[in-house]
Amino acid sequence: MIIRDYNHRDETGWVRCRALAFLQTAYFDNVLTKKEHYQNPSIELVAEHDGQIVGLIDVEYAEEQTVCSRGEGLGGMIWHIAVHPDFYRQGIGQQLLVAAENRAKKLGLNRLEAWTRNDLWVQKWYKRMQFNIVDSYYHVYFEEDELHPNYKSSIPDLYLVNTFAHYVGKNIEQFKDNKRIYECVCFEKFIFLPLNNS
């Protein structure tokens, strides 16, 4: 297994690996058909085994809060990290992260940020990789039978059927009967300590 830079010829393998990895998670239907590309500079690595893409990590980075939701200086957002399910728990995720962190340190990044839903095993992985939870809000899905009569489109002849929403308030209990509701959690890891902590 080798970790190397993403190459445009990897796109099909990247898309397949990501889709299969996320099938086991609360993001199971968040399927991309093309590799995402970024406005800002990025670190894009893949893990390759016998010619197959078995893991991937994408980190976009920028100053201040351009891509990260918090912090000062150069910070990186992990938009995608995924390991093919046939290769879970073999250290590939950790190796991808370490490789990305080494690049990030050389580039002068001081921290990494990642958002994930409440898949406890994925959160366990982030905690084991020394990330800390620093924020959260909710992802709420409304299927047709869950849409309250007040949830209306103001566009004539347009009727909401299924809806996805972000909820940042305190009264999440009001949606407790929805079938799909997730806490979306922000993980942060300092790869260089901020000055006031050193």
Ligand SMILES: CC(C)(COP(=O)(O)OP(=O)(O)OC[C@H]1O[C@@H](n2cnc3c(N)ncnc32)[C@H](O)[C@@H]1OP(=O)(O)O)[C@@H](O)C(=O)NCCC(=O)NCCS
């Ligand atoms: C999260 C993910 C990237 C981890 O990669 P990985 O190569 O499987 O994990 P590693 O081998 O680096 O680390 C394994 C450790 O993580 C934790 N972990 C990973 N999967 C776990 C599981 N199913 N149950 C419990 N702990 C788990 C454990 O601490 C484990 O150590 P152990 O096997 O000694 O108990 C990978 O499982 C994945 O692709 N998940 C789906 C996609 C995803 O959720 N990405 C992140 C959201 S943005």
